[in-house]
Amino acid sequence: MNIISGIVFVLTFLSVYVQVFFLITFLERKKNILIRTGSIELDEYPGVTIIVPCYNEEKTITITINSLLNLDYPKDKLQLFIVDDGSKDNTWQVIQEFTKYENIKVFHKKNGGKYTALNLGLEKVETPFLGCLDSDSFVDSQALKRIMTYFYDKDTMAVAPSIIVDKPKNILQGAQKAEYDMAVYNKKMLAFLGGIHVTPGPFSIFRKKVFEDLGPYRHAHNTEDQEIALRMQEHHYKIEHCPDAYVYTIAPNTVKKLYRQRLRWIYGFIRNAIDYRRLLFRKKYGTIAFFTLPSGIISVLSVIFLFIMLSYNLINFIVRKVIQINVVGISNSFSGSSFDLFFFDTKTIVFISIILYTSIIISLLLGRSILEGKPRVSFDMFYFMIIYSVIAPFWILKALFNAVRSKESSWTLEIDKRDARMVKQKNATTI
Amino acid sequence: MLEWLNKKMQQQFDFKRYIIVFFITLGLFLTAVYLSNYFSDKKLNQLKSIQDKISIDILSSETQFSLLSELSCKNVSDSVLSGELSELGQKIEWGQNNIGTTEELLYLKKYYSLLQIKDYILMKKISSRCGKKSAFILYFYTTAQNCSECEKESIVLTTLRDKYPELRVYSFDYSTDLSALKAMLDIYKIQDTKLPALVIDDNLLTGFHSMDELESMVKESFKLQDIKTIDEKKTVK
Numbered sequence: 001m002n003i004i005s006g007i008v009f010v011l012t013f014l015s016v017y018v019q020v021f022f023l024i025t026f027l028e029r030k031k032n033i034l035i036r037t038g039s040i041e042l043d044e045y046p047g048v049t050i051i052v053p054c055y056n057e058e059k060t061i062t063i064t065i066n067s068l069l070n071l072d073y074p075k076d077k078l079q080l081f082i083v084d085d086g087s088k089d090n091t092w093q094v095i096q097e098f099t100k101y102e103n104i105k106v107f108h109k110k111n112g113g114k115y116t117a118l119n120l121g122l123e124k125v126e127t128p129f130l131g132c133l134d135s136d137s138f139v140d141s142q143a144l145k146r147i148m149t150y151f152y153d154k155d156t157m158a159v160a161p162s163i164i165v166d167k168p169k170n171i172l173q174g175a176q177k178a179e180y181d182m183a184v185y186n187k188k189m190l191a192f193l194g195g196i197h198v199t200p201g202p203f204s205i206f207r208k209k210v211f212e213d214l215g216p217y218r219h220a221h222n223t224e225d226q227e228i229a230l231r232m233q234e235h236h237y238k239i240e241h242c243p244d245a246y247v248y249t250i251a252p253n254t255v256k257k258l259y260r261q262r263l264r265w266i267y268g269f270i271r272n273a274i275d276y277r278r279l280l281f282r283k284k285y286g287t288i289a290f291f292t293l294p295s296g297i298i299s300v301l302s303v304i305f306l307f308i309m310l311s312y313n314l315i316n317f318i319v320r321k322v323i324q325i326n327v328v329g330i331s332n333s334f335s336g337s338s339f340d341l342f343f344f345d346t347k348t349i350v351f352i353s354i355i356l357y358t359s360i361i362i363s364l365l366l367g368r369s370i371l372e373g374k375p376r377v378s379f380d381m382f383y384f385m386i387i388y389s390v391i392a393p394f395w396i397l398k399a400l401f402n403a404v405r406s407k408e409s410s411w412t413l414e415i416d417k418r419d420a421r422m423v424k425q426k427n428a429t430t431i
Numbered sequence: 432m433l434e435w436l437n438k439k440m441q442q443q444f445d446f447k448r449y450i451i452v453f454f455i456t457l458g459l460f461l462t463a464v465y466l467s468n469y470f471s472d473k474k475l476n477q478l479k480s481i482q483d484k485i486s487i488d489i490l491s492s493e494t495q496f497s498l499l500s501e502l503s504c505k506n507v508s509d510s511v512l513s514g515e516l517s518e519l520g521q522k523i524e525w526g527q528n529n530i531g532t533t534e535e536l537l538y539l540k541k542y543y544s545l546l547q548i549k550d551y552i553l554m555k556k557i558s559s560r561c562g563k564k565s566a567f568i569l570y571f572y573t574t575a576q577n578c579s580e581c582e583k584e585s586i587v588l589t590t591l592r593d594k595y596p597e598l599r600v601y602s603f604d605y606s607t608d609l610s611a612l613k614a615m616l617d618i619y620k621i622q623d624t625k626l627p628a629l630v631i632d633d634n635l636l637t638g639f640h641s642m643d644e645l646e647s648m649v650k651e652s653f654k655l656q657d658i659k660t661i662d663e664k665k666t667v668k
Contacts, residue, residue: 017456024452193445290449327583328590328642342477342522345529346470351463 086111195287223268
C-alpha cells in the first residue's frame with residue numbers, strides 16, 4: 001500500500017499543478033479574453049468552406065445544415081459541402097433537399113470513416129479557409145464572423161470554437177454541460193500558451209494552407225481532430241481559440257453512449273500521444289510538449305489510481321462490515337458508536353484531496369464565468385464530479401486496455417450501435 | 432525566419448511559469464501537511480487530557496477506598512465508567528491506524544494499559560471487600576502480527592460491552608513493552624502463540640470465542656442484565 005499511496009501522492013501533486021498552471025495563466029491573461037455580444041462587421045469576408053461529414057444522421061442533419069445557412073456571413077463567401085459517408089438510413093435523401101441552395105454541394109461516397117469524408121471535401125475546397133461541422137452539432141449565427149477576426153493575425157492557422165452542450169435534458173447531459181464549460185476555460189488558457197491539442201470536429205476553422213502544407217486528415221485512431229492539431233503543433237502552426245464562437249452539440253444522453261464516445265476519445269488520445277511521443281519534453285515544441293500532453297497522461301493515470309484507491313477502501317469497508325455481521329449478527333452491527341469528531345480523518349491526503357477538488361470547482365466556475373459573464377454554481381457541477389469519478393475510470397481503463405492491445409473503437413461503429421435495429425439487420429445479412 | 436521561430440519558441444516555453452506554479456503547488460501541499468500535523472497533535476493532546484482525567488479518577492477512587500475502608504461499600508462509586516476507558520482505547524487504536532505508530536502514541540498506549548491494570552485491581556478489591564461481584568473480562572491480543580481472530584474477537588467484545596454496560600473489558604496488546612503487563616501475562620500464563628486470549632472469572636480461554644458463547648458465560652458468571660432488560664425495567668417503573 002505504501003507504493004500505491006506514494007504514487008497517488010505524486011499524481012495528486014501533478015493534478016493540482018495542472019489546475020494551478022491554468023489558474024495562474026487565467027489571472028495573468030483574463031483581460032485578454034474577448035467576449036463579444038451582438039453582431040460585428042469585418043473589413044473583408046474571405047471565402048470559407050464548411051464540410052459536414054455525415055453517417056446515419058437523418059434526424060439531426062437538417063438542424064445542422066440550417067444552422068449553417070443561418071450563419072451571419074455573406075452567402076457568396078460561404079460554401080457548404082455535405083458528404084454522406086455511405087449512410088444506411090435516409091441521410092442521402094434528406095440532404096438532397098438542400099441542393100436547391102446555390103452554395104451547398106452534396107457528395108456521396110462509400111463508407112470509409114469520418115476522415116475519408118472530410119478528405120473528400122478537402123479535395124474540392126477552393127476557398128482560403130475551411131472548416132468542418134459534425135452533424136450532431138449546430139452553430140450560433142455569429143460564430144463564423146467572430147472566429148474570422150482571429151485570422152487577422154497572419155500567424156494564426158486554425159481557430160477552435162467554444163462547444164456548449166445543447167439544452168441538457170437529464171443529469172448525464174447536465175454533467176457534460178459542466179465539463180464542456182470547463183473545457184472552454186482550459187482551451188482558452190492553452191491557446192494563450194500555444195498548447196491546444198485538439199481542433200474539435202464541431203466548427204474548427206483552418207487556413208487551407210494547413211492541409212496544403214501538412215497533408216489531409218489521417219485515420220488517427222478515429223480522432224482525426226486531435227491528430228491534425230498535434231501535427232500542426234509539430235510544425236509550429238498557431239492554433240487559437242475563440243471563446244465567444246458558440247457551437248452547440250447534442251451530448252450523449254445515456255451512460256452507454258457516453259461510454260462509447262469517451263472510449264474513442266481517450267483511446268485516440270493515448271494512441272496519438274504515443275504516435276507523437278517525439279514531441280514530449282522537447283523544448284522547441286513548448287507548451288504542448290511540457291504541459292498539454294503530460295497533463296493528459298497525468299489525468300489518465302490519476303483517474304485510474306483514484307479509482308484503485310476508492311475501490312480498495314470500499315472493499316476494505318465491506319469486508320470489515322461482513323466480518324462484523326458474521327461475528328455478531330446484523331442486529332448488533334449497526335447499533336452503537338456515536339459520532340465523534342475525533343474519528344474524522346485528518347491524514348494529509350484528505351487535505352490534498354480537498355485542495356484538488358476545490359481547484360476543480362474553481363475551474364468549473366471560471367469556465368462558466370467566461371461563457372456567462374459570472375461564475376454561477378449549479379448542480380451540474382456536482383453531477384459532473386460525482387458521475388465522472390464513478391464512470392470515467394471504466395472508459396479510461398478500457399481505452400488503456402484497448403491501446404495496449406491496439407484495438408480500435410470506430411466512429412462508424414459508435415453510430416451504428418446507436419441504433420440496435422441497425423446492428424440486428426447487419427447481423428442478419430452476415431448470417 | 433529562424434529568428435521568428437526562436438522568438439516563438441521562447442514565447443511558448445516559459446520556464447519561469449513552470450517554476451512558479453511548482454512552488455505554489457508545493458506551498459499548497461505543505462499547507463496540507465501542516466494542517467494534518469496540526470490536527471494529529473490536537474488529537475494526541477485530546478487523548479492525553481482524557482487519560483489524565485481517567486488517571487485522576489482512578490487515583491481518587493483508590494484514595495476514597497482506602498479512606499473509607501470497609502465501612503461503607505455503598506459510597507464507593509465505580510471509579511471510572513467502563514465506557515470512558517474503552518472509548519480511550521478505541522481512540523488510541525484509531526490513532527495507531529490513522530496517525531501512525533508514533534513515540535507519543537506508544538507512550539499513551541503504555542499508560543493506557545497501566546490505567547486499565549490499576550482500574551482492574553481496584554475493582555477487584557472493591558468486589559472482594561464489599562462482596563459485590565463485578566464482571567470483568569481480560570482480553571489479550573496482538574498487533575505485532577496479522578491476527579484476524581483478534582480482530583473478530585475485538586468486534587465481539589465491543590458489541591458485548593455495548594449490550595451489558597456493567598461489563599468491564601480490559602484489553603491488552605501483548606506486544607506493549609510494560610513490566611506491569613508482563614506480570615499480568617505471567618500470572619495468567621498467556622502465550623503469544625495462543626492469541627486472542629480471554630480471562631473470564633479466572634478461567635483462561637484461548638482462540639476465538641463467539642458472541643453467543645461469551646454471552647452465556649457472562650450471563651452465568653456475573654448474572655448480568657442486558658441493556659434492553661434494564662431499559663424495560665426503567666419503563667415499567
